[in-house]
C-alpha cells in the first residue's frame with residue numbers, strides 16, 4: 440500500500456477571519472515498510488499533515504490517493520483503507536469512553552466484525568504491546584488510571600485493529616522516560632516483525648533519529664527536507680536550524696548507527712563527523728532492514 444499527497448494545501452476556516460493555511464503544496468509518498476519521522480516547530484503543520492494521510496481532513500487543494508485511488512471516493516477499497524491506517528492522536532486518553540479497559544480496546548476489533556474469541560485475543564495482545572497486565576487492568580475503569588496508563592490503553596485500542604500504517608502524533612508527550620522507551624521499543628518491534636509502516640510525529644529529534652529511516656521536516660506549512668536522517672544531519676544543518684530543529688546529540692546518532700549494525704569509528708566526536716565518516720557506506724543499509 441502506498442499513500443500519495445500531490446500538491447496538497449490545507450486552509451482552516453476558509454473565508455472566515457480565522458483563515459489559516461496549515462499546509463502548502465505538499466507532495467510526498469509514503470510506502471509500505473517506511474518508518475517516517477515528522478518533525479517541525481509548533482504550528483508548522485505536522486498534525487494537519489498526518490490527518491490528511493488517513494482521510495480525516497481533505498485537502499483544500501491537491502489530491503490524496505491510496506494506491507492511486509482518490510481517498511474521497513466512497514468505494515469499498517477506500518473504506519477498507521481507513522481500517523488499515525491506525526492513528527493515535529495527541530493526548531489520545533481524552534478519547535477513551537468505555538467502562539472498562541478491555542471494552543475500550545475491543546471497540547475497533549468489534550466494529551470489524553471479529554468473533555468474541557478473536558476480539559479477546561486482540562485485546563490481550565494489544566495490552567501486552569503497551570505493557571499493561573490483562574488480568575490486573577482488563578476490568579478496571581480507564582478513567583481511574585494514571586495519565587500514562589490511559590495513554591497506553593488508547594494506543595492499545597489502535598494496535599488491536601492491526602493497522603498496516605500506524606500514525607503516532609506525539610505519543611510520548613507527558614510520559615516518563617521508562618514509559619516512552621516501552622512504547623517505542625514495541626513500536627519498533629512491530630515495525631520490524633510485522634512490517635508495519637510507522638509515521639511518528641514528534642518534537643523530539645532524539646526519538647526520531649533513533650527510530651526513523653526517513654525524516655520529514657516541516658517549516659511554516661511546507662516540507663523543507665525529506666530524506667535519510669543521516670544525510671540530513673550531515674548536509675542540511677542550515678535548513679534544520681531554519682526550521683528550529685536541533686541536530687540530535689552525537690550519542691543518539693551513534694546509537695542509530697549501531698542499531699543498524701553500521702561501523703562507527705572511535706574518533707568520532709560530532710554528528711557531522713559521524714555522518715560524514717560513514718555516510719558513503721550507509722545509503723543502502725538504512726533502508727535494508
Ligand SMILES: Nc1ncnc2c1ncn2[C@@H]1O[C@H](COP(=O)(O)OP(=O)(O)OP(=O)(O)O)[C@@H](O)[C@H]1O
Nearest residue numbers: 451452459460461480481482483484485486487488
Ligand atoms: N482547527 C483549527 N482551526 C484553525 N487553525 C488551526 C486549527 N488546527 C490547527 N490550526 C492552525 O494550523 C497551523 C498548523 O497546525 P498543526 O496542529 O498542524 O501544527 P503542528 O505542527 O502539529 O503543531 P504542534 O506541534 O503544536 O502540535 C497552526 O498555525 C495552527 O494554529
